[in-house]
Amino acid sequence: MDQMNLEKLAVIGIGLIGVRHAELIRAHPMASLVGLCDVDPSRRAVADRFGVPFYTSVAELLERERPAGVVIATSNATHAAVAEICAQRSVHLLIEKPIASTLEEARRIGEAAQAGGIRVLVGHHRRHNPLVQKTRELVRGGGLGRLTGVSLLWALLKPDAYFDVGWRRERPGGGPVLINLIHELDSLRFICGEIEEVYARSSSAVRGLAVEDSVSISLAFANGALGTILASDATPAAWSYEANTGENPVYFRTEENCVHFLGTAASLAFPRMELWRYADATRPGWTEPMARSIVEVAGVDPLPLQLAHFCRVIRGEEAPVVDAEDATRSLAVALAVLESARTGLPVHPVALGGG
Numbered sequence: 058m059d060q061m062n063l064e065k066l067a068v069i070g071i072g073l074i075g076v077r078h079a080e081l082i083r084a085h086p087m088a089s090l091v092g093l094c095d096v097d098p099s100r101r102a103v104a105d106r107f108g109v110p111f112y113t114s115v116a117e118l119l120e121r122e123r124p125a126g127v128v129i130a131t132s133n134a135t136h137a138a139v140a141e142i143c144a145q146r147s148v149h150l151l152i153e154k155p156i157a158s159t160l161e162e163a164r165r166i167g168e169a170a171q172a173g174g175i176r177v178l179v180g181h182h183r184r185h186n187p188l189v190q191k192t193r194e195l196v197r198g199g200g201l202g203r204l205t206g207v208s209l210l211w212a213l214l215k216p217d218a219y220f221d222v223g224w225r226r227e228r229p230g231g232g233p234v235l236i237n238l239i240h241e242l243d244s245l246r247f248i249c250g251e252i253e254e255v256y257a258r259s260s261s262a263v264r265g266l267a268v269e270d271s272v273s274i275s276l277a278f279a280n281g282a283l284g285t286i287l288a289s290d291a292t293p294a295a296w297s298y299e300a301n302t303g304e305n306p307v308y309f310r311t312e313e314n315c316v317h318f319l320g321t322a323a324s325l326a327f328p329r330m331e332l333w334r335y336a337d338a339t340r341p342g343w344t345e346p347m348a349r350s351i352v353e354v355a356g357v358d359p360l361p362l363q364l365a366h367f368c369r370v371i372r373g374e375e376a377p378v379v380d381a382e383d384a385t386r387s388l389a390v391a392l393a394v395l396e397s398a399r400t401g402l403p404v405h406p407v408a409l410g411g412g
């Protein structure tokens with residue numbers, strides 16, 4: 058593809074994940090990196106490393122570089138304000154997850170996008186992972202029979218330095234439910250269907266911060282299936298999507314399963330894709346021999362796939378796989394978890410206004 062056909066992209070917020078987006082754009086055959094923006098002037102060094110212009114003002118970046126699309130990788134509570142500036146200038150958006158830190162902000166993004174005639178893709182990148190897509194195909198296609206339940210474990214240890222960044226330990230916006238479990242909740246919605254009710258307890262006993270370090274969640278899906286999640290970012294443990302899929306090489310890889318999907322005909326351990334069913338389908342029952350088979354799926358880094366999709370979304374060739382409305386539903390589930398943990402009562406995400 059010649060230079061003329063490359064999508065001109067910029068990144069706003071060049072912290073932990075913003076740098077990764079800049080690297081991906083730089084290396085991608087469909088895109089060119091035209092500028093970086095961060096309110097922290099010390100991030101100029103990153104732009105210098107990439108050899109692209111640096112701005113501390115979003116408006117100035119858009120004015121001078123005229124990108125077709127930007128990646129918003131700023132802290133959660135700033136997504137809406139940045140998105141509004143971009144939408145006013147008709148710049149298409151890839152917004153990091155969660156779409157925002159409140160439903161009100163998420164709605165503002167949807168309205169600004171409509172007013173500006175732009176397309177919004179939200180960075181729930183796991184939906185581009187073939188492992189997740191294959192699991193969805195199995196669950197939705199009846200490969201497990203009727204889904205009865207799902208059990209998910211997400212446990213790892215975030216280093217102390219992670220919490221040096223203020224917003225990660227404050228509400229609204231910080232905490233593993235909004236930063237990490239939003240991925241799990243979005244994937245469960247994608248694979249199993251809508252989540253009707255959540256009931257949660259949380260604890261911040263390990264670090265004593267305003268945000269939770271552990272949470273247990275009971276889920277009820279609209280299709281009648283039930284689910285449980287146990288999550289903690291304060292424990293040395295081998296069971297998390299990040300460690301088990303090896304999707305992001307910065308995490309130490311452990312060859313374990315972190316999610317079990319249960320159906321009336323078979324069950325699946327993810328991400329090793331171990332499918333368990335009775336050896337003789339005509340003789341089911343707890344004393345009968347079971348057989349394990351592996352569902353073969355090639356591992357692929359989903360972030361370049363997400364970026365290619367964003368370029369096609371900008372060109373109008375594809376509709377966003379996760380648009381603002383869809384991502385707002387995932388946000389509503391995450392907020393319902395926090396609300397349930399706060400009140401001790403079950404919460405329907407739709408009742409929060411996210412449905």
Ligand SMILES: NC(=O)c1ccc[n+]([C@@H]2O[C@H](COP(=O)([O-])OP(=O)(O)OC[C@H]3O[C@@H](n4cnc5c(N)ncnc54)[C@H](O)[C@@H]3O)[C@@H](O)[C@H]2O)c1
Nearest residue numbers: 070071072073074075095096097130131132133135153154
């Ligand atoms: N998809 C993923 O796997 C993934 C991984 C990590 C983070 N994230 C998401 O990406 C976003 C950023 O997370 P992070 O950990 O990289 O944060 P970070 O704090 O490391 O970086 C955020 C950067 O944004 C800048 N910033 C804040 N407000 C700004 C504004 N109004 N305009 C311009 N720059 C601004 C900050 O100065 C900082 O450099 C969050 O929404 C987070 O949830 C996604």
